[in-house]
Amino acid sequence: RPASEAQARLLGVARALAPxxxxxxxxxxxxxxxxRENLADLRDAGYLAAAVPVEYGGSGHGLFDVTAAQLELARGDGSTALAVGMHVxxxxxxxxxxSWPEEARRRILGEVTGRGALINNIAAEPELGSPRGGGRPRTVLVPAGPGRWRLSGHKTFSTLAPELAYLITYVAVEDGSGDTGRVAVSGDLPGVRVEETWxxxxxxATASHDVHFDDVELSDADLLTRRPPGEPDPAMMQGGWFPLTVAAAYLGVAFSARDEAVRFARERRPTGYAAPISQIPHVRERVGGMDAxxxxxxxxxLATAEEWExxxxxxxxxxxxxxxxKRFATNGAVEVVDAAMRVVGGVALLRGHALERHYRDVRGGLVNPPIDARALEMLARAALDEPGERHPHDG
Structure with a gap:
């Protein structure tokens, strides 16, 4: 049941578009x-502005509402949900x-609400991997005169790359400060090149291609954040958005796989059976396990998203x-899709079958950060290294 009228409207949009x-x-x-036709539908429905604050023309939805909506959207197409989730x-x-200067925030978010512009954080690199593992990016911002900069580097896993109006790019500021930062790079600037590697x-269908920056000219107005070594990244401090919305996309795929398996079990009756396979005990056990x-x-x-907000x-x-x-949802998604494959049997292996696509899609959740090892280390550190005895259920 929706928690508010605003959430009900957002869920209504996602449920209408998913089929x-x-x-x-x-x-x-x-x-x-x-x-791109899905992105156009989302733009027309106002979904791209779901998380933009009301003061900038958006709907002002928080993490709880968006996570619930992403679950519904992914029942239709995991790629679309994952891709638009990066923007949202x-x-x-x-x-x-x-964390951005007010003028830049008003300009960029205003374009999201005004013309449906797409934005994404672009951080991963071939050598760096994910910034969550530490290290200094090889993508560099070099002074080019008073108030001017030049950007050069190579980014990977740049979801929505061909359609991005702004690439919020993680950089090393090479002015002798040792700082790192994020710059807003217009996708149509000279020197911005998308290499279709995905x-x-x-x-x-997420278009998570590589992006190359070849001496791209920027100004101080494009520098959104900068911080010295050791200072926390403001975006990381608000770290609920990425793992929970990503997890919602993969879990939504698993819901779709479950529905496909249940439909098949209800309708499939081999010639040697007196009833559909839904009456076979081991099929019923698998379906019960999926639902649990x-x-x-x-x-x-959803409880975590609600508490975080x-x-x-x-x-x-x-x-x-x-x-x-995040770990429980993404591993659970893999478990559920595997079980759905077993219920449906050999036809689920055929190219073009929805379950074959779901089986491949849910694997991505295992490598989206935080990966399992880092998630478990966070839990272990909280239990074993922080002062006082702490339990997972402690508030």
């Missing part, structure tokens, strides 16, 4: 093409952190729970 996206998903998966997450993170096992996992994962995910002062302390919720 439409499901019809297009197979073609875009096969061709590894970005479903970038808007929501800045809405929470307020040919992946799953989530093939989905119920637990969804409840944990309700307790701004406690978000750092909540980080282990956020990591645990």
């Amino acid at each position: 439409r996206f499901a019809e297009r998903a197979g073609r875009h998966d096969q061709d590894a093409t970005l479903p 997450m970038t808007c929501g993170t800045e809405a929470s952190a307020r 040919d992946a096992l799953g989530m093939r 996992t989905l119920l637990a994962a969804r409840t944990f995910l 309700a307790r701004p002062e406690g978000r750092l302390a909540l980080a282990p729970q956020v990591a645990a919720a």
Whole structure:
């Protein structure tokens, strides 16, 4: 049941669009093409502005509402949900952190609400990997005169790359300060080049290509944040948005796989059977197991999103729970889709079958940060290294 009228409207949008996206998903998966018609539908429905604060023309939805909506959207197409989730997450993170200069925030978020501009945080690199592992980026911002800069570097896993109006890019500031920062790079600037490298096992329609910056000219107005070594990144301080919205996309795929398996079990009656396979005990056990996992994962995910939103002062302390919720949801999604494959049997292995796509898509959640090892280390550190005895259920 929706928690508010505003959430009900957002969920209504996601539920209305999901069947439409499901019809297009197979073609875009096969061709590894970005479903631009889905993005147009989301733009027309106002979904792209869901997490933009009301003062900048958006709907002002928080993490709880968006996580619930992403679950519904992914039932139609995991790639679309994951891709647009990166945009919504970038808007929501800045809405929470307020780390950009006011003028830049008003300009960029105003374009999101005004013309449906897409934005994304671009951080991963071939050598660096994910910034969550530490290290200094090889993408550099070099002084080029008073108030001027030049940007050079190479980014990977740049979801929505061909359609981004702004690439919020993680850089090393090479002015002798040792700082790192984030710059807003217009996607149409000279020197910004998208290399179409994304040919992946799953989530093939996210257009998560490489981006090259070749002496791109920027100004002080494009520098959103900078911080000295050792100072926390404001975006990381608001770290609930990425793991929870990402987890919602993968869990939504698992819900779709479950629905496909249940439909098949109800309708499939081999010629040697007197009843559909839904009456076979081991099939019923698998379906019960899928529903138990989905119920637990969804409840944990949404409860964590709700708590994170309700307790701004406690978000750092909540980080282990956020990591645990992401881990539980993404591993649960893999478990559920595997079980659905076993219920449906050999036909689920065929190219073009929805379950074959779901099987590949959910694997991506295992490598999105925080990965399992880092999530478990966060929980272990909270239990073993922090002062006092702490339990996972402590508030």
